[in-house]
Amino acid sequence: MGIMKEIDPLRLPQHIAIIMDGNGRWAEFHTLGRILGHREGAESVRIITKTCCRIGVHCLTLYAFSVENWLRPEVEIRALMNLLLQYLEDEAREMMDQGIRLTAIGDLDSLEAPVLRKLQETIEKTAGNPGMILNLALSYGGRDEIATAAKRMVGDALAGKIAPADVTRELFSKYLYTTGIPDPDLLIRTGGEYRVSNFLLYQMAYTEFYFTDILWPDFRETDLLTAIAEYQRRERRFGMTSEQIGGR
Numbered sequence: 001m002g003i004m005k006e007i008d009p010l011r012l013p014q015h016i017a018i019i020m021d022g023n024g025r026w027a028e029f030h031t032l033g034r035i036l037g038h039r040e041g042a043e044s045v046r047i048i049t050k051t052c053c054r055i056g057v058h059c060l061t062l063y064a065f066s067v068e069n070w071l072r073p074e075v076e077i078r079a080l081m082n083l084l085l086q087y088l089e090d091e092a093r094e095m096m097d098q099g100i101r102l103t104a105i106g107d108l109d110s111l112e113a114p115v116l117r118k119l120q121e122t123i124e125k126t127a128g129n130p131g132m133i134l135n136l137a138l139s140y141g142g143r144d145e146i147a148t149a150a151k152r153m154v155g156d157a158l159a160g161k162i163a164p165a166d167v168t169r170e171l172f173s174k175y176l177y178t179t180g181i182p183d184p185d186l187l188i189r190t191g192g193e194y195r196v197s198n199f200l201l202y203q204m205a206y207t208e209f210y211f212t213d214i215l216w217p218d219f220r221e222t223d224l225l226t227a228i229a230e231y232q233r234r235e236r237r238f239g240m241t242s243e244q245i246g247g248r
Contacts, residue, residue, distance in 0.1 A: 003225040007055070011232050013185035014058040017207070018048070019199055021191030022215030029215075035079045040217035042087055046094075049134055051221045053098050059133040059181055063199050067107065067141035081115050084138070088118045092125060099131030105177035106140030135181060142201030149175035178203055186231045188224075190216045208234055 020041060027037030052060045095102060102123050108116060152175045156162045183203045192213040210227045
């Protein structure tokens with residue numbers, strides 16, 4: 001594959017986060033129902049996950065279902081939950097074969113019982129896998145995550161476990177859903193929108209953003225590699241100068 005020649009395997013983004021946008025518009029363009037758009041989007045999930053695992057990405061976080069998505073029509077919500085359940089059932093063996101470790105972030109207790117059981121079962125089953133982390137954001141909202149972390153921290157302070165002087169960015173990050181997972185190096189958003197939609201608000205302080213008009217069901221391996229190649233052309237300074245970066 002030509003684009004792969006442009007990728008430096010030593011400078012891969014270790015954590016890629018993706019806002020998978022455009023399933024509904026893809027379905028409309030193809031004069032299909034929205035549910036079929038989500039089904040086709042699930043195929044993109046499989047392909048992108050396998051590609052990230054193959055090339056050596058450490059963690060892939062997929063924005064699969066936001067807290068705002070609960071406001072969608074009931075028939076669409078139920079279809080999305082059924083698709084998630086089917087995905088977990090179908091892909092468990094592939095995760096084991098590829099050494100992928102599944103994790104999930106968000107208000108998971110709000111998921112339907114069968115989905116939550118299968119999710120927990122798959123997380124436990126893959127917990128010992130040594131390969132890539134596949135992190136699903138489910139019933140997730142960035143503001144809710146920060147508020148929840150603050151509540152937990154206040155609770156520990158009232159219990160005498162921590163003092164105000166102990167509070168640092170590093171300590172606060174341990175109260176987030178993503179504790180133990182590095183912040184995203186690269187955010188990809190498909191579908192032509194230019195916003196983060198309440199996704200990983202705390203974690204993306206220095207993430208590189210890549211936006212594309214490609215709708216998620218059409219996003220495939222070449223498109224992912226193109227995004228990575230663009231990421232590698234950028235200079236990440238983290239507040240420093242180019243001279244400082246070059247001298248490290």
